[in-house]
Amino acid sequence: MIVRILGEGQYDLEDHALDALNGLDTQIESAIESGDEAMFRTALEGLLAAVRASGTHHDPESLDESDLILPPGDATLEEVRELLGDDGLIPG
Amino acid sequence: MSLMKRISLIFRSKASNALDRAEDPRQTLDYSYQRQLDLLSKVRRGVADVATSRKRVELQIKQLEQQSAKLQGQAEKAIGVGREDLAREALTRKSGLTTQITDLQAQRDNLQGEEEKLVLAQQRLQTKVEAFRTRKETIKANYTAAEAQTRIGEAMSGIGEEMGDVGLAIQRAEDKTAQLQARAGAIDELIASGALDDASQLNSGDDIARELDALSSGSDVEAELARLKAGSQPQAIESGGDILADEQAEPESARRDTEGGQP
Numbered sequence: 001m002i003v004r005i006l007g008e009g010q011y012d013l014e015d016h017a018l019d020a021l022n023g024l025d026t027q028i029e030s031a032i033e034s035g036d037e038a039m040f041r042t043a044l045e046g047l048l049a050a051v052r053a054s055g056t057h058h059d060p061e062s063l064d065e066s067d068l069i070l071p072p073g074d075a076t077l078e079e080v081r082e083l084l085g086d087d088g089l090i091p092g
Numbered sequence: 093m094s095l096m097k098r099i100s101l102i103f104r105s106k107a108s109n110a111l112d113r114a115e116d117p118r119q120t121l122d123y124s125y126q127r128q129l130d131l132l133s134k135v136r137r138g139v140a141d142v143a144t145s146r147k148r149v150e151l152q153i154k155q156l157e158q159q160s161a162k163l164q165g166q167a168e169k170a171i172g173v174g175r176e177d178l179a180r181e182a183l184t185r186k187s188g189l190t191t192q193i194t195d196l197q198a199q200r201d202n203l204q205g206e207e208e209k210l211v212l213a214q215q216r217l218q219t220k221v222e223a224f225r226t227r228k229e230t231i232k233a234n235y236t237a238a239e240a241q242t243r244i245g246e247a248m249s250g251i252g253e254e255m256g257d258v259g260l261a262i263q264r265a266e267d268k269t270a271q272l273q274a275r276a277g278a279i280d281e282l283i284a285s286g287a288l289d290d291a292s293q294l295n296s297g298d299d300i301a302r303e304l305d306a307l308s309s310g311s312d313v314e315a316e317l318a319r320l321k322a323g324s325q326p327q328a329i330e331s332g333g334d335i336l337a338d339e340q341a342e343p344e345s346a347r348r349d350t351e352g353g354q355p
Contacts (some may be wrong), residue, residue: 009257070099
């Protein structure tokens with residue numbers, strides 16, 4: 001499974017690593033819904049750290065689509081909310 | 093849906109709308125064709141069954157006709173030897189056989205009619221199945237072409253993702269630059285308005301300097317107070333009244349300028 005951290009690149013992850021990530025992912029989601037900045041920061045940092053720790057860098061030469069895409073480490077709650085908005089991340 | 097999935101989906105939809113992850117219609121078409129072939133083979137089996145039954149009936153008719161001919165011969169022989177009783181018996185049996193033969197012939201005609209109908213239905217079905225097979229192959233070929241197109245789309249989606257990543261990095265860098273510029277602008281404005289002290293202008297930011305500043309401002313106040321007190325006495329006007337002296341000095345100097353300016 002390929003996971004991209006925006007602004008950072010792609011990581012190759014074993015499928016079983018996803019279970020560990022799902023818990024943190026759910027935390028981020030509920031933090032965004034409730035607007036809890038502190039919880040959001042902790043969960044996002046935890047999630048990205050877990051991806052970096054359990055994954056290996058994907059070959060930058062090969063052009064592969066990521067299975068999952070994560071916001072950048074310094075993204076704010078508001079930015080992630082915008083990212084999920086109608087305009088999306090890629091303009092146009 | 094999880095956040096990771098949602099972000100990924102937004103990327104996908106932004107990067108390429110051509111992605112279609114529906115089930116493979118080629119399998120559905122093949123399955124449908126297989127079902128039609130099964131049906132066709134059932135009809136064929138039905139035709140074969142009816143034909144077999146018809147043949148069996150025809151065989152029975154043939155046997156009964158042979159038996160009937162044999163009884164006819166026996167009856168003729170019996171008449172020849174003067175045994176009328178035997179001839180009557182043979183002819184009675186033959187009569188029973190004739191009834192059976194007639195019944196069987198009716199059955200055979202009926203089966204033949206059924207068989208012809210089934211053969212016609214089979215031919216029609218076979219034509220339909222053939223047409224379906226041709227259409228299926230065309231659809232499959234088109235789908236394979238579309239799938240190749242989708243693969244290109246998927247590659248494009250990968251590129252789109254890369255572009256989005258780079259785009260995001262640039263956007264964030266621009267945002268940070270703009271933020272810093274805005275902050276610098278705001279600080280300049282605050283310094284200009286006096287709300288903030290310009291650190292570069294304060295060469296004496298330590299305690300001693302601040303105390304000296306306080307002392308000098310304190311002595312200024314004292315001097316001003318003394319001036320005001322002195323201002324209440326008339327003789328002080330000539331000696332220390334700067335304001336009046338300035339007021340008188342100005343018209344004089346203006347006059348001097350005017351006189352000096354004339355040729």
